[in-house]
Amino acid sequence: MSNTNTYTHLVCGPIHFSEAATISASGDHTTGADILFLGVIRRDEVDGQHVKEIIYSAYEPMAEKVFASIAAGIVAEHGIESITIRHSVGTVCAGEISMLVYVRSKHRAEAYTASRDAVERIKAHAPVWKKEVYENGTHGWPNCERCAAGHDHAHGHHHH
Amino acid sequence: MPLKLLFFGVLTDATGTSELAHDLVTDTEALKQAVSAKFPEVATYTYNLAVNQEITHEAKALNDGDEIAFMPPYSGG
Numbered sequence: 001m002s003n004t005n006t007y008t009h010l011v012c013g014p015i016h017f018s019e020a021a022t023i024s025a026s027g028d029h030t031t032g033a034d035i036l037f038l039g040v041i042r043r044d045e046v047d048g049q050h051v052k053e054i055i056y057s058a059y060e061p062m063a064e065k066v067f068a069s070i071a072a073g074i075v076a077e078h079g080i081e082s083i084t085i086r087h088s089v090g091t092v093c094a095g096e097i098s099m100l101v102y103v104r105s106k107h108r109a110e111a112y113t114a115s116r117d118a119v120e121r122i123k124a125h126a127p128v129w130k131k132e133v134y135e136n137g138t139h140g141w142p143n144c145e146r147c148a149a150g151h152d153h154a155h156g157h158h159h160h
Numbered sequence: 161m162p163l164k165l166l167f168f169g170v171l172t173d174a175t176g177t178s179e180l181a182h183d184l185v186t187d188t189e190a191l192k193q194a195v196s197a198k199f200p201e202v203a204t205y206t207y208n209l210a211v212n213q214e215i216t217h218e219a220k221a222l223n224d225g226d227e228i229a230f231m232p233p234y235s236g237g
Contacts, residue, residue: 039237056236057178059168059229062213063236087236099237119237127210127229128236129169141170143235 005082006071010058010089014096023084023102031081033108035115039099041092049134053093059127060089070121078114080105085118087128163222165195169232174201189219191228207232 007023020036044051071083084102092098101118105111133139165180172178175195185191188209196203210229211220222228 057168057172058236059166059210059213059231062210062229065213123234123237126234126236127168127231128234129232130235131169141173141232141235143169143233 005075006068007082007084008064008067008071009086010060010063010067011086013088013090014092015086015088015098015100017097019086019100020102023104027082027104031104031106033105033111035103035108035111037099037101037103037115037119038097039119041094041096041098043094044132046132046134046140049136049138051094051132052135053091053133054098055091055131055133055139056087056089056098057129057131058087058089062127063087066126067122070118070125074103074114074118074121078105078110078117080110080114083114083118085122087122087126089128162224163191164225164227165191166227166229168229169235170205171202171207171230171232174205175199184224185222187219187221188216188228191222195230202230205232 024034041054042051067085067087071085074080074083080103082104084100086100088098101115103111103115103118105114129141131139131141163182163184165182167175167178182191182194185194188211208215208231210216210231211222212227
């Protein structure tokens with residue numbers, strides 16, 4: 001069964017808000033509820049340093065398959081009309097968009113639940129990693145349990 | 161054709177690389193030991209393996225040309 005209602009891919013660099021407009025303007029007017037989720041880079045403070053940018057990397061062929069599978073699952077399980085998932089790889093600066101999940105359905109109830117479920121599944125299952133680059137040029141890896149313990153373990157600090 | 165190893169996330173720091181060719185070994189457990197011997201820091205991290213893009217939690221026999229990804233906890237989304 002081919003899926004013409006799921007659109008997923010990795011994007012090089014930040015995602016542009018105008019992509020949401022393109023999605024919104026597309027389609028055949030069968031949907032009445034659009035829910036757009038944007039993942040945006042926060043200028044977090046980590047150990048006294050602010051995040052300047054995030055460098056995303058992915059196991060790309062596997063990530064594409066995982067996104068496609070998540071998209072198909074969300075459409076089937078929530079009964080929505082379509083879902084678009086985009087995720088950045090490469091450098092995304094604080095304030096820029098690194099993920100887009102655009103759900104379209106006939107009615108709003110399933111749109112809300114599908115959107116939330118899609119974001120949670122992406123976070124849990126997509127083979128994507130983020131490297132935080134701080135304003136002083138050092139970097140860290142969120143979700144690394146050793147990193148969470150502090151910066152004084154053997155960890156390369158790369159200066160650019 | 162040897163094995164193709166891919167390292168992701170913090171493991172690229174631990175190994176200094178994102179990709180490495182490796183001689184064939186019996187299975188994923190033998191591979192983990194060989195990699196940890198070469199890069200001791202790898203053994204201090206939690207990671208999953210994927211063989212040809214399929215995650216495997218148990219020892220899995222390896223074949224020539226297999227691609228094995230060393231994947232620490234995801235942090236996308």
